[in-house]
Amino acid sequence: MTTKATTPTTSMPVKADAEKPRRCFIPKTDIVETPTEFVAEIDLPGARREDTDVSFENGALRIHARVEIPERTSTRSLWREFQVGDFYRSFEVHEALDAERIGASLEDGVLRVTLPKAAAATARKILVESK
Numbered sequence: 001m002t003t004k005a006t007t008p009t010t011s012m013p014v015k016a017d018a019e020k021p022r023r024c025f026i027p028k029t030d031i032v033e034t035p036t037e038f039v040a041e042i043d044l045p046g047a048r049r050e051d052t053d054v055s056f057e058n059g060a061l062r063i064h065a066r067v068e069i070p071e072r073t074s075t076r077s078l079w080r081e082f083q084v085g086d087f088y089r090s091f092e093v094h095e096a097l098d099a100e101r102i103g104a105s106l107e108d109g110v111l112r113v114t115l116p117k118a119a120a121a122t123a124r125k126i127l128v129e130s131k
Contacts, residue, residue, distance in 0.1 A: 023085030027063070031091075038095070038115040044087050045109040054104045054113060061091045063111065096120055 028043045040061070044052065047065035055062045065087040096118035104113045 022066075023083060025083075025085055025087050027065075027087045027089055029089060029091075036117055038093075038097075038117070040091075040111075040113040040115070042087075042089060042111040042113070043109065044106070044111050046084070047087065047106065047109065047111070049106050052104075052106055052111060054102075054111070056093075056097070056099055056102055056115075059093050061093055061113065061115070063087070063089045063113070065111070 029040055031038060031040045033039075042063055044063075044065045044067075046067040051067070052065040053063070067084050067087070069084045093115070098116040098118045101116040102114065104111060106112075
């Protein structure tokens with residue numbers, strides 16, 4: 001898959017709806033290729049399925065996840081290094097894909113996106129006939 005990773009198209013920090021600006025992080029991503037598909041694994045620690053959006057339009061795969069600060073009512077923070085905000089990543093895809101069959105699943109903070117190759121793009125063996 002020929003991809004070009006792009007940085008968030010909005011300036012950081014991003015503004016979410018009518019709220020105050022939020023930090024935006026670019027998640028680490030691995031992409032592998034099999035004979036029939038590409039698979040992207042994107043680290044989204046703390047993200048929930050209902051707060052994660054994946055879209056593919058005009059050759060661009062876009063991932064956006066919103067992570068909220070965990071509520072702590074009975075404790076007080078003495079030290080805080082964990083930063084919370086949005087995850088955003090975009091890839092330009094220059095391969096023929098079957099967009100109707102693109103799938104995504106989120107497990108243990110890792111988003112797995114499968115991008116099936118279009119039938120015309122998969123390698124196949126051609127039978128040579130004799131006459």
